[in-house]
Amino acid sequence: MSKQEIGRVILGKYQIESVLMESDEAIFYKGKQLTLEKFVLMKAFRSSNIDVITREVRNLARLNHPNILSLIDYGIDADGKAFIIFEMPEGENLKNLISRGETLSLLRVNELIQQIASAIITAHANGIVHGQLNPQYIYIAKSADNKEFVKVFGFESAGRITTIEEAAYTAPERFIDSDIKDARSDIYSLGIIAYELLTGRVPFVGDSIEEIRSKHMQSPPPPISSYRSDVSDELEAIIFRALAKSVDNRFQTMKGFAESFDFAVNLSKKHLDQSVQPVRASDSNPWKTAFIVFVGMVSLAAVFVYLTQVKQIDPPTSLPRDANSLPVQPINPATGSMEQTLSNMSGFENISNASSSINGKSESVRTSDPWSRGAFIPPPTGQYYDANVNPESPFMPADGNVYIIVPKNTNSNVKPTKTPSANVSNGQLPAVKPTPTPDVPKEVKSSAIPIPKASPKPSPAQSPEPQ
Structure with a gap:
């Protein structure tokens, strides 16, 4: 029936030239304005309810947006059919662009989605829902500066789903109620278009409307990453x-979806402005490559020579002499002989401990009889004490010996005082009464008491009694 209208003149000035598309609500023709010889897009309503058509036309007349086809005329033909006349979009239909199988860059897809969404946002702001948004209702043309711009038409096209092509872009809720007019249904349809622009295919396909309907209602869309890696x-x-099944889980506004889509594309670091072209054989020059490699090797060699030769620093073999330093007696190497000598010493089995107080410090004074063993050579005269000042100190172990030599009294006028015997039983020394200081000649006071040097003599057979 639609093809029979080709060549017919309606409203006295528009001639039908071809059929563009059909829906349950209307038929779209390509026509010509005979007076101006200008192409136009004509929408012929199937319905004869003039009141409904008039209300729709008035709504469409309010839309003024660069991405929406402008309405230029409206009328009712002699046979009672209502027609709306739009400007004829230039360029090609988006369906034809997708069918060529081109891989579109993310930036190009984003640009198309932003323009389509901008047109739908304006319609929603005026209370108009597209209802059947799909690539057939979208045209892409080139501007004077060779930029793509989009034109959308077919608003207020809600109706029964009659073809598989329509079913592929229809929101789940419209399969339940085809007359529903919900702005979130347009968001779902634009999501299908975005998916197809990126992958070259719609997410839900089938051999019948019912099969496609079931997938829209129940099946998740296949991952986009399985078709391209830059998403x-x-x-x-x-x-x-x-593409959420429930309208409440989708973006609630077209603006929210468009802004999120744009943000994600610009955030991605993988997108390319255009497809990567393979390198042709004629573009490669082996001599140029060899030269670059040679220059790189020379540069590395120069850096290596600089670091190893020019920047080399010889470490000093001797340290500078300090003029104010003092000579230090070198330490003989550790041979272990001293330790061996100490370990062989004997004669210290019989040791008596006593406590005394020297300069207010508690000391442990020990006397022993090492002469009989030949372990120590005593001075020629006088007494000695083996004093371990701090038995608990790790620097002076309890088995160490520190000998205190008491010089012999050379003054005949002074008699030695008998040293009281140590009380070994209770570990305490009896109190010692102070001895009066004898009169010492001036000669002795003015000079230090000479201490005879010990001369090596053979050890006596027995220990002498203390004087």
Whole structure:
């Protein structure tokens, strides 16, 4: 029936030239304005309810947006059919662009989605829902500066789903109620278009409307990453949110979806402005490559020579002499002989301990009889004490010996005082009464008491009695 209208003149000035598309609500023709010889797009309503058509036309007349086809005329033909006349879009239909199988860059896809969404946002702001948004209702043309611009038409096209092509872009809720007009249904349809622009295919396909309907209602869309690797997880998540089965789980506004889509594309670091072209054989020059490699090797060699020769620093073999330093007696190497000598010493089995107080410090004074063993050579005269000042000190172990030599009294006028015997039983020394200081000649006071040097003599057979 639609093809029979080709060549017919309606409203006295528009001639039908070809059929563009059909829906349950209307038929779209390509026509010509005979007076101006200008192409136009004509929408012929199937319905004869003039009141409904008039109300729709008035709504469409309010839309003024660069991405929406402008309405230029409206009328009712002699046979009672209502027609709306739009400007004829230039360029090609988006369906034809997708069918060529071109891989579109993320930036190009984003640009198309932003323009389509901008047109839908304006319609929603005026209370108009597209209802059947798909690539057939979108045209892409070139501007004077060779930029792509989009034109959208077919608003207020809600009706029964009659073809598989329509079913592929229809929101789940419209399969339940085809007359529903919900702005979130347009968000779902634009999500399908975005998916197809990125992958070259719609997410839900089937051999019948019922099969496609079942997938829209129950099946999740296949991952976009299985078709191309430059789509980020964020962008895929945004598209899948637009394709939520429940309207409450989708973006609630077209503006929210468009802004999120744009943000995800710009955030991605993987997108390319255009497809990567393979390098042709004629573009490669082996001599140029060899020269670059040679220059790189020379540069590395120069850096190596600089670091190893020019920047080399010889470490000093001797340290500078300090003029104010003092000579230090060198330490003999450790041979172990001293330790061996000490370990062989004997004669210290019989040791008596006593406590005394020297300069207010508690000391342990020990006397022993080492002469009989030949372990120590005593001075020629006088007494000695083996004093271990701090038995608990790790620097002076209890088995060490520190000998205190008491010089012999050379003054005949002074008699030695008998040293009281130590009380070994209770470990305490009896109190010692102070001895009066004898009169010492002036000669002795003015000079130090000479201490005879010990001369090596053979050890006596027995220890002498203390004087």
